[in-house]
């Protein structure tokens with residue numbers, strides 16, 4: 001018996017697990033201190049009333065023999081029509097149309113971003129922006145794939161563009177980006193779409209933070225011509241509607257997307273029906289209410305609450321004269337560590353002296369070294385208090 005030795009190429013623990021255990025160890029050693037966590041992007045506002053009513057109604061249905069449900073519908077890979085239709089409506093309002101069979105319901109973007117790799121041979125070369133959400137790198141290390149990096153730096157506005165000399169088969173894009181908050185415009189996305197189509201590559205587009213996009217910037221890669229032929233899009237209700245503990249997301253694989261003469265959507269349906277049993281009816285009905293009229297109105301309020309937190313963090317950094325980006329189209333503020341500290345030194349300094357936990361930038365890639373990420377998903381009170389403490393410490 002041989003284990004998958006590629007796992008040995010990973011860091012010992014997942015970024016957010018490392019941060020979480022450092023927080024827990026510090027809190028256990030200092031039970032009297034109120035440590036504020038602005039690290040993992042976990043939401044703090046409760047679910048919207050429209051979502052809660054839909055979930056209550058679904059629970060009631062599950063309590064009656066006539067309306068009880070077991071496994072979800074096969075034809076849509078376990079997505080109920082009400083949810084699929086609400087997602088189609090959400091896209092249609094931005095001029096993007098899909099058939100029901102192009103939308104797959106999942107338990108969140110993270111799982112699908114990892115599981116999609118089943119469709120691609122190990123020999124493919126992967127291109128990952130640096131810094132970025134660590135799941136893309138870790139899952140490809142586990143599979144033993146060759147990984148190339150596209151540098152995202154202050155010089156390119158943290159939005160790298162394709163380099164014709166780079167021979168990538170699978171390209172990850174995350175826009176708005178986690179952790180930098182940078183958001184591609186149409187021209188930027190079009191450059192990637194054209195590059196992918198020229199090469200026959202596939203773009204894995206993580207749109208988990210699309211709800212935070214403001215103004216005219218694209219929310220979906222399918223707002224760009226040619227994307228249906230080369231891109232798979234991953235979306236989540238976690239950050240949009242506070243579903244981190246509920247679990248529901250969706251992945252779009254357009255019919256036009258074919259490689260090796262095969263529709264990737266068919267492979268994905270085959271994969272999902274073999275390895276996945278869908279998302280609970282109750283969660284799906286809650287999710288279907290997110291893009292209803294009432295749901296959208298209520299969720300907009302929650303998004304503004306988090307945006308205000310991001311503004312509070314930004315104003316604190318402005319007063320301190322510290323470089324940062326993000327916070328505008330994203331719930332994350334990406335700041336330069338002060339006084340030339342590296343990311344983990346600043347993490348420890350902040351934890352010990354301000355009792356505030358953030359995420360060290362180097363955990364997102366080598367270009368993240370010397371940076372630090374703060375989330376705006378905390379409560380308003382904790383965000384204000386954390387900012388007050390950071391400002392007192394760094395002034």
Ligand code: MLT
Nearest residue numbers: 039040041042110133178
């Ligand atoms: C983050 O903090 O980057 C995210 O919350 C992690 C995740 O969504 O898995």
